[in-house]
Amino acid sequence: MYDLIIENANLVTCDKNHNVIWNASMAITDGKIQIIESNSEKKFLDLTASQKIDAQNKIVMPGLINMHCHAADSLFRGLVEELSLEAWLQKVWIAEKAILTPKTTYTGSVLGLAENLLSGVTSVMDMFWYPNEAVKAAGDLGMRISTGGIFFDYPGIGDRSHEDFLQEAEKFFEDNNINESVFPGVMPHGTYTVSPEHLKEAKKIAERHNGLYHIHAAETLTEQSDIKERYGQSVIRHLHSNGLLDQKAILAHCVHLDDAEIQLIADNESIVVHNPMSNLKLGSGIAPIHKMFEAGVTLTLGTDGAISGNDLDMWLTMRLAASLPKGNTLDPKVMNAKTVLHMATLNGAKALGKEDKLGSLEVGKIADFIFVDMDKIHAVPVFDPITHLVYSTCKSDISDVFIGGKQVVSDGRITSLNIKDILEDVRKLSPQIVASLR
Numbered sequence: 001m002y003d004l005i006i007e008n009a010n011l012v013t014c015d016k017n018h019n020v021i022w023n024a025s026m027a028i029t030d031g032k033i034q035i036i037e038s039n040s041e042k043k044f045l046d047l048t049a050s051q052k053i054d055a056q057n058k059i060v061m062p063g064l065i066n067m068h069c070h071a072a073d074s075l076f077r078g079l080v081e082e083l084s085l086e087a088w089l090q091k092v093w094i095a096e097k098a099i100l101t102p103k104t105t106y107t108g109s110v111l112g113l114a115e116n117l118l119s120g121v122t123s124v125m126d127m128f129w130y131p132n133e134a135v136k137a138a139g140d141l142g143m144r145i146s147t148g149g150i151f152f153d154y155p156g157i158g159d160r161s162h163e164d165f166l167q168e169a170e171k172f173f174e175d176n177n178i179n180e181s182v183f184p185g186v187m188p189h190g191t192y193t194v195s196p197e198h199l200k201e202a203k204k205i206a207e208r209h210n211g212l213y214h215i216h217a218a219e220t221l222t223e224q225s226d227i228k229e230r231y232g233q234s235v236i237r238h239l240h241s242n243g244l245l246d247q248k249a250i251l252a253h254c255v256h257l258d259d260a261e262i263q264l265i266a267d268n269e270s271i272v273v274h275n276p277m278s279n280l281k282l283g284s285g286i287a288p289i290h291k292m293f294e295a296g297v298t299l300t301l302g303t304d305g306a307i308s309g310n311d312l313d314m315w316l317t318m319r320l321a322a323s324l325p326k327g328n329t330l331d332p333k334v335m336n337a338k339t340v341l342h343m344a345t346l347n348g349a350k351a352l353g354k355e356d357k358l359g360s361l362e363v364g365k366i367a368d369f370i371f372v373d374m375d376k377i378h379a380v381p382v383f384d385p386i387t388h389l390v391y392s393t394c395k396s397d398i399s400d401v402f403i404g405g406k407q408v409v410s411d412g413r414i415t416s417l418n419i420k421d422i423l424e425d426v427r428k429l430s431p432q433i434v435a436s437l438r
């Protein structure tokens with residue numbers, strides 16, 4: 001007797017071999033995948049379960065892993081437009097300072113995380129000012145989250161000192177180390193906003209707790225010249241010479257890199273998060289992901305916040321990740337759909353240190369999976385489900401989401417909380433948000 005059996009599924013496993021099983025069944029008990037079989041094997045006919053779900057005309061695949069987000073920034077979507085990163089950030093920080101409290105951060109986090117969840121994201125790496133609020137929001141939605149104490153040397157939100165950030169980062173690990181849905185880390189904002197000494201102190205905390213280290217890196221040319229002027233070397237070399245590049249270092253953006261820097265990232269087995277939508281809209285540039293892939297860098301994908309890319313859409317992210325290198329090199333073979341699908345699934349799990357538990361549908365792994373509706377005008381016929389997922393699927397195609405075997409989205413609706421209440425809270429707050437920049 002199983003807890004749940006999914007029947008008649010077109011299973012895109014995202015395992016190492018990219019196996020696809022048409023007309024499959026998957027049995028789940030205690031939140032884990034117990035059996036995956038093709039229906040032609042007929043073994044499932046005799047199995048019983050508390051619940052059986054018919055997944056006819058659905059692709060069933062692992063939940064997506066969004067490796068760079070600022071969920072609560074959804075409060076500010078559309079507020080600051082069409083500026084380069086540096087000028088844009090100055091305005092964003094004014095608005096954030098005027099609006100953000102732990103309470104509004106919770107509201108914004110639910111808003112941003114719910115958009116992720118409804119589009120099929122089951123785990124998010126989130127960097128924000130009040131990480132405990134993002135953890136609470138993720139918990140209320142039933143999602144997994146990687147976050148942790150932020151570091152920022154200038155007057156930030158809540159007027160906290162570096163000592164405050166150190167304490168908060170330490171406490172975050174103490175509070176969250178036993179929560180199975182939270183993957184704790186430290187989140188220093190960037191090399192241009194945090195001094196080398198403080199970056200190293202943040203790293204020490206992460207190392208003490210075996211945690212992740214997430215930072216913006218090499219996003220714009222202005223940032224590169226700023227860091228070269230201050231420290232005499234590029235962002236990636238600066239991180240490396242301060243001992244900050246290793247397997248736990250997760251570098252968001254990496255748009256402007258020379259070949260030696262790419263090799264440095266590969267040699268240190270650091271992770272890169274590609275955020276193509278945000279990079280394009282802020283005019284930051286196009287990251288050389290085909291070169292990083294060739295060098296053996298583990299590439300993952302992120303949406304960044306809705307305030308820069310205006311959309312938390314991992315499907316658009318995948319399509320851009322697969323298409324931009326082709327346009328850049330005039331070579332349609334340079335980046336294939338299977339590789340990109342792994343960036344959004346198995347590679348994310350590897351980056352989180354959970355490759356043995358998440359990121360693919362395999363027996364023994366945690367049952368985080370989604371249904372992609374194929375009963376759609378743009379989904380008939382589907383000859384290759386993997387190219388369909390990368391080049392044709394949109395976030396509104398996601399009908400159902402399961403995390404740890406528990407259904408958290410049913411037929412496009414969040415099951416755990418009333419999202420309309422959150423929307424009402426945000427509507428009430430929006431006059432203040434607009435006024436923050438006047």
Ligand SMILES: [Zn+2]
Pocket residue numbers: 068069070216252304305
């Ligand atoms: Zn970011």
